[in-house]
Amino acid sequence: MEIQQEQSSALDFVEKQIVESNYVSRDLSWLQFNYRVLDQAKHMDRSIFDRLKFLSITASNLDEFCTIRLGSLYNYLDFNKERFDYSGLREEPFHQYLMAELHRFVAEQCDYYIKKLKPLFEKNNFRIVEYPFLSADDKARVDAYFQRTIYPMLTPMMFDNYHTFPVLKNNRLLFGVVTKAPHDHQNQLRVSFIQVPSNIPRFYEILNQDNSISFISVEEIIRNNIHHLFRNIEISSVNLFRINRNGDFTLEESEDIEANFLEELKRKLQTRRTGRVVRLDIEENPDPWMMRVLKIQWDLDDQNIFIIPKEAMIDFSGINQIVNHGEFKSKRFQPRPPVKPLSFPEQGSADLFEILKGRDILLQHPYNSMEPVLELLEKAADDPYVLSIKITIYRLARESRVSAALLKAAENGKHVSVLFEVKARFDEENNLREAQKLQKAGCFVIYGVSSLKTHTKLLLIVRNEPDRVYRYVHLSSGNYNETTARFYTDIGLLSTNETYAHDVSEFFNVITGHSHPTSYINLITSPRDMRNQLCSLIRKEAETAKQGLPAGIIIKLNSLQDKELIDTLYEASQAGVVIKLIVRGICCIRPGRKGVSENIEVISVVGEFLEHSRIYYFHNLGNPKVYIGSADAMVRSFDRRIESLFLLEQEMLRKQAMNILRYNLRDNVNSYTMQEDGSYRIKELNGEAPFNMHKEFYNVTRQIIQDVKLL
Secondary structure, three states, X not given: OHHHHHHHHXXXXXXXXXXXXXXXXXXXXXXXXXXXXXXXXXXXXXXXXXXXXXXXXXXHHHHHHHHHHHHHHHHHHOOOOOOEOOOOOEHHHHHHHHHHHHHHHXXXXXXXXXXXXHHHOHHHOEEEOOHHHOOHHHHHHHHHHHHHHHHHHOOOEEEEOOEOOOOOOOOOOEEXXXXXXXXXXXXXXXXXXXXXXXXXXXXXXXXXXOOXXXXXXXXXXXXXXXXXXXXXXXXXXXXXXXXXXXXXXXXXXXXXXXXXXXXXXXXXXXXXXXXXXXXXXXXXXOOHHHHHHHHHHHOOOHHHEEEEOOOOOXXXXXXXXXXXXXXXXXXXXXXXXXXOOOOOOOOOOOOHHHHHHHOOEEEEEOOOOOHHHHHHHHHHHHOOOEEEEEEEEOOOOOOXXXXXXXXXXXXXXXXXXEEEOOOOOOOHHHHHHHHHHHHHOOOEEEOOEOOEEEOOXXXXXXXXXXXXXXXXXXXXXXXXXXXXHHOEEEEEEEEOOHHHHHHHHHHHHHHHOOOOOOOOOOEEEEOOOHHHHHHHHHHHHHHHHHOOOOOEEEEEEOOEOOHHHHHHHHHHHHOOOEEEEEEOOOEOEOOOOOOOOOOEEEEEEOOOOEEOOEEEEEOHHHOXXXXXXXXXXXXXXXXXEEEEEEEOOOXXXXXXXXXXXXXXXXXXXXXXXXXXXXXXXXXXXXXXXXXXXXXXXXXXXXXHHHOOOOO
16 A cells, blocks of 8 residues: 555656646657547447547557557666656656556546447447357357368467577467466466467457347457367466567668668568567456566566456457448448539649649648549659659558559659658558569669658659640648548649749759758758748747737647747747647647746647648738648657648638638537646537538638638
8 A cells, every 4th residue: 555655646746747847748648649539439429330440549549659659768768778758757757657647548448448339339230249148050150260260370389498488479469378288296387379360350240130240359269269279288377468569760870772771671670570568458367477477578567567358358459340341331430522622623624734734723631532643643654745753652552543653654664753761650561562663663762861751742743745844743741642531631732833843853852862952942841941940930920929010820730849849939929929739649838828828729630530731820910921741840850851841822722721720720529629737628619509620621612711811
């Protein structure tokens, strides 16, 4: 009891220090974001399938957090390196507090699933069943499935005095089976590990006579047939668990040739498979002897171990098989078909090359389809006038039309340059395969730029037409990924504007060669000077406010973490600038603090679509400057990534971007308001009619755009 009181007192002290800091912890802010995602699973107006979808997202989010952020923290803890959180806490006190918060989140996740979601299954024509409750006929079918499909794939890996401890896979369901040999008078225990196959469905499906569906998990099937793997052996216990390993790594800078860089990347990816275990999820009442073995082998303590109730699930992401089942498609959220972009001509030529000569087109996904971008690429691949295509790629869809178009262009003899960022986290292996495929087809492929990660989204098509050479450009906040474009909100520009074309051409020369242009016309880039230019724009608003003139800043992004930019916003707030921040995820600024940030308001929008667009708005004495692009306000974005933001020149397009900000600020269905202590509250209706921007963006008209005003 005294130890618990001491631990509680220590955590209270840490919490006090965290709240008193003018900066919110990046990691704790991320955890608050995952609570907002979990909150989506609690919306009673959603179907059970959509609620389970959001629960699944929280699970995959948590996996990534533990693999990268918690893994990064252990890089300091394990090697006795100093680390200070934004709150000023050293690595160990912060670690203690963070682990306690993670345990609280997992407990709430499981509790809500057990008490609120699971009881709704039967009402919705399905259930998750346990083996003992199957009928005799169904048991026979399940057992036959085990013998035919699962059993041949299973390989017990013993650990004892004669067998080394096996390398168990990351993010894979695992069984630890404790056994004792017959006639062993010493009662010596052994443990064998079995990896549950990940290339078969998580659930075996049984169609019932009433047309409902029973799902029995593959781990439940294995558990009840595990004796087939241990014949004439006494099984003491069967324990289901799962691990997250440290997957945070950096590539060492080297002057070696490109091949060495690729080999190093491959080696680093191998270390992700064998990295330090930072989290262990295990079913309740695990075998004490086996737990001692795991703790010793993986250097774990109780903080790393998450006990999961048997009524819940280890790895909620596996429930996607039920969510995406064809039988329930009509009960899931179905977005409306995309609408035509406002800047698209009502009539006239359907040839995109001709359309773009006369106007720029602003696309907002998923409300506008990504089809114009894909169509432009596919036309360029076949068009005899097209000389070259240059593109940056960060993440691709499976069976990517972008990749297919580039391959075709190369086959047709066009010069194709692809900066393929093979360091895109968790897509490294896929990107490496795709990049090598393009290279073999004749594309000029650049595998990233030294230690920097290329995150900018740019496309340049050069076309030699009868009258002159035209350059068609696409600049965007989103990846060239037609799958995610259906549920990520992003913003992009298609243009033949020579100003943009000049900047993009210059930027590609920087990326692919050794050019250092003195300036761009409409681009702000990193790691060159993005932080400085954004801070300069903020300070300009502050100077305007000090003169008693209207001043304001509205920024929409995914994450806000850079201290220098935060401090500049604090100074602008104290100068009287009205600052509204729309930050989906991590937000390290502390709004509404007396003497620091009274004029700063932060909201987060979390709903059916993943907010992914970045827009920076500066009032500029009534002549707004609006930038869009790929960059969040993070240290990594400014110092360790190649990013770009571009200024919207045309008033109509600028107003479209401003309307996106206006609708984000008006939303009272998907919005949360950040409190001074770093927590979030659901935005109240306060007597107003519900305004769901994820629906309203489909109804935007030119008149609405013309009337847009901010601040």
